Amino acid sequence: MSNGLIKRAALLGALGLALLAAPSVAEYGDVVLNKVSEKNGVRPVVFPHWFHRVRFRCKVCHSELAFKMRAGANVVTMADITNGKFCGMCHNNQIAWGADKCDLCHSGKPGLKSGIYGGHQTSGPGRW
Amino acid sequence: MASTLAGLPLLILLLVSVIASAQVSQAARKWLPLAADGIHDPKNPSLRLLQEPAESLSRLPADTAGNQVHWLQALEGGAINPRTNILPGTQVMVIDLDIYLNMKGGTPIVRFPHRAHTLWLDCSNCHQHLFVSKAGANKLSMNAMLNGEQCGVCHGAVAFPLTECNRCHNTPRNKPLPAGALRGL
Structure with missing residues (x-):
């Protein structure tokens, strides 16, 4: 076993640990909606752009x-949704799950601010 | 016996390096599980019902930025076939018209392809509030884009990020543009 190989193995080991300890980052384009959610006693909504654009x-x-x-910029209320507006156009138990499946959309960590998450190295435009 | 024990740390190191190599090869495209992405509540009992990004995105054409998916290739190659409309009466428009921009800048010319954009978007998403429908009538600024205006409404948030310079600044200045090319500022 040569010294060079040991060094390489140690380097790879360190790199592996660094990757395992990578910080939690949302998926690019994930949006958190929490204008009215937590005020009404439910988790914030996570809207994944990647899932929808497929x-x-x-x-x-x-x-x-x-x-x-x-x-x-969008104020989305449950009344809108059950009336078939916004998310309710599809989330009506026909195209997608209905408004009775609260936890599937209201799935965010409590305390999160509304906004777009998962930014790239630009950290997203400054206004966000 | 002693020599076996002496080899033990080396063996552990080698084992770690093998695991690390696997990590490195996966690092090319890797998506965090929802429960570990920092925005989903891991205590939510319904979380396991949601689709994991890796399950969906790993099947789509690779990219190095954003979702690590080349969304346009996914669409044009038929890997995905997202619906164009929900309402039966909606007029779906796709136009094939390139506009050449940044004609006086130091960086390469920008070829803006309407086709790639209208495959995804409706005309009204950009016109007339972000851009006037007239070549040469829009003054563009990278600073505005970095602040989430103009192209930066999408690029840097949901479409490929602004760090991908060459994807827009893609046309060399020292070669003639196609005949009849529409030029902006």
Whole structure:
């Protein structure tokens, strides 16, 4: 066993530990909605863009459903949703799970602020 | 016996390095489980019902930034077929029109492809509040984009980030543009 190999193994070991200890980061484009959630005793909502864009083009939500393209600019109430607006256009137990499955959307950590998470190395635009 | 024991630390080190190598090869594309992503509540009993990013995204064309998915390739190659509309009466528009921008800058010219954008977006998402529909009428600024305006409404938040300079600044200045190319500022 050569010294060089030992050094290489040690380096790889250290790198492995560093990767295991990588910080928790949300997925790119994840949005937390907490304008009204916690005030009403439920967890914040996590909206994953990645999950939705596999199934729908941006224009469906940002044109047909009228979601503004700015995290925090949309006030979405449960009344809207059960009336078929915003998320309720699909989350109606027909296209996607319905509003009775609270925990599936209200899945965020308590105390999180509304906004877009999972930014890249730019940390997302300054306004967010 | 003594020599066996002496070899033990080395063996452990080698074992760690093997695990580390596996980590390195996975590090090329790796998604955190929802329970460890820092925004989902791990105490939520329903969390296990949600799809994990790795399950979905690992099957899509690779990229190095953002979700580590090349979303346009995923769409054009048929790996995904996201719905264009929910309401039956919605007019779905896709236009194929390139605009060349940054004509006087120091960085390479920007070719803005309407097609790649309208495959995903509706005209009204950008026009007329972000950009006027007239080549040469829009003054663009990287500073504004970095502040979440103009292209930065999406690029840096949900579309590939602003660190991917060459994807937009993709057209060399020393070669002629295609005949009839529409030029902006």
